[in-house]
Amino acid sequence: SQTIHQWPATLVQPVGSPLSLECTVEGTSNPNLYWYRQAAGRGLQLLFYSVGIGQISSEVPQNLSASRPQDRQFILSSKKLLLSDSGFYLCAKGREGGQNEQFFGPGTRLTVL
């Protein structure tokens, strides 16, 4: 199964407020998980990836952090949101068996005002 759930679907937050976006996946254990951001007019930018519980790699230094408290749960957080954090946040899962394809969830649209 490549089913990926993301919560919430839409979020409007004031500048300086905290953030927590959740991603849960179905399927085999120990999947590779990814957080991407898609800004208007720009391609998808990889933010974080994880190969296992507690293992997080950051691709872009920024105002965000990620955690993987459970095998199939990936969380994106911020302590204080900036206007520039607005965008479409996508969680992705690698295909089982270490293959290269990545499958995306439905996304969370974040607007920071």
Add this chain to the structure above:
Amino acid sequence: QKEVEQDPGPLSVPEGAIVSLNCTYSNSAFQYFMWYRQYSRKGPELLMYTYSSGNKEDGRFTAQVDKSSKYISLFIRDSQPSDSATYLCAMMKGFQKLVFGTGTRLLVSP
């Protein structure tokens, strides 16, 4: 210079036309190539995955890779209005790190 270049469009075609979508890239380290389709306000959907030069066909879709020219294409035959979406090319370097083009918006009119 961006690692992956993709014309943003929009590309407008009539129903039934053959569509050609393209990306160029600068890094010869890219080994795996994918095409995603993204409808408005939805997550991208994987359409095609290939890792060698040449053609790969799946239904109405054909992915073509030319590593010598650093050029990839996606062809859509008998295009339908439901094909109207943004098409993203993506390439992999390193450990499962995808690099995306900015996407081409396709409009198929009935």
